[in-house]
Amino acid sequence: MYDNAFTSFFGRINDNLFKLAKIHFDRQLDSENIKFSQISTIQNEYAFKSKEYVDTNELMILRTKNINDNHLFSKNDVVYISKELFDEYKKFSFSAFDTVLVMVGASIGKTGFVTSNMTPSLQNQNMWRFRPKMSNIPGLLIFQYVNYINKHIIGSATGSARSFYRKNCLVNLKFHV
Numbered sequence: 001m002y003d004n005a006f007t008s009f010f011g012r013i014n015d016n017l018f019k020l021a022k023i024h025f026d027r028q029l030d031s032e033n034i035k036f037s038q039i040s041t042i043q044n045e046y047a048f049k050s051k052e053y054v055d056t057n058e059l060m061i062l063r064t065k066n067i068n069d070n071h072l073f074s075k076n077d078v079v080y081i082s083k084e085l086f087d088e089y090k091k092f093s094f095s096a097f098d099t100v101l102v103m104v105g106a107s108i109g110k111t112g113f114v115t116s117n118m119t120p121s122l123q124n125q126n127m128w129r130f131r132p133k134m135s136n137i138p139g140l141l142i143f144q145y146v147n148y149i150n151k152h153i154i155g156s157a158t159g160s161a162r163s164f165y166r167k168n169c170l171v172n173l174k175f176h177v
Contacts, residue, residue, distance in 0.1 A: 036149065037171040040142050043129040044167075046092045048081065048122070058083045060121035062094065064102045067112035071143075073121075081122070092123040097139025099130040099146045104164035109154050113143050128167070149173055 048061050058080045066073045086093070096116040102108055104126050114121070123129050130142050153169045 033174045035171065036145060036173045039133055039137055040130045040145070041133060042167060042170055043092070043123065043131070045123055045125045045127050045129075046089065047125040048079075048089075050079075052081045052085065053079045054082050056080065059086055060118070061124050062100075062112075062114070062118065062121045063124040064105075064107050064110065064126050067100070067102070067107075067110055071111055071113050073112055073114060073118045075118070086120070089122055092129075094119055094121045094123060094129065095131065097131075097142075099139065099143040100127045101130070101146050101150060101165075102127050103167075108163050108165065109150050111143070111147055111150060113140075128170075 053061075059082065060075070060078045060080055062073050062078065066076070066078060068074050081089075094114045096114060096119055098114040100112040100114070100123070102110040102112075107126075112127075130146055132139060132142050149170055153165065153173075
C-alpha cells in the first residue's frame with residue numbers, strides 16, 4: 001500500500017518538474033541566439049564488453065532499453081560492472097539531471113532523464129549524454145532543449161542499414177537562450 005502511494009506521490013512530483021521545465025523552455029524562445037554546444041556538453045557513448053559484466057549489483061550500466069516511456073530510467077534488466085573499473089570509465093559516468101538521446105538504431109530519438117536513484121551509473125553505447133555547461137542552467141532545461149532538437153531533426157537521420165544522427169546536427173543548432 002505504501003509503495004504505491006510513495007510511487008504515485010513522486011510520480012506527480014516528476015510530472016510537475018517536467019511541466020515547469022517546459023514552461024521555462026518556452027519562455028526562453030524569445031531571447032538571444034547561441035549554439036546548443038555553448039550551453040551543453042555532448043558526450044559520446046562507450047560499448048562495454050559483456051565479459052566485464054558481474055553478477056553482483058555494483059556499478060550500473062544504463063542502456064537504451066532501460067529508458068521508460070516516461071523518459072526516466074528503470075533498473076529492470078540493468079547490467080553491472082565491478083566498481084573497481086570506475087576510474088577507467090569515469091568519463092562515461094552519469095550525474096543526476098543528465099539527459100540522454102538515443103542516436104542510432106530502432107530507438108533513435110528516444111530521450112531519457114537521469115535521476116539520483118540511477119546514480120552512480122555509466123553510459124552505454126548508442127546514446128549521447130547531455131549536461132549543462134553552466135551552473136545556472138538546470139538539467140531539466142537541457143532535457144527540454146534535447147527534446148525540441150530531436151523533434152526538429154528526426155527527419156535528418158541518415159544511414160542505410162540503421163538510421164543514425166550526426167553529432168553536428170546538435171552541435172551547430174542555434175537556440176534562443
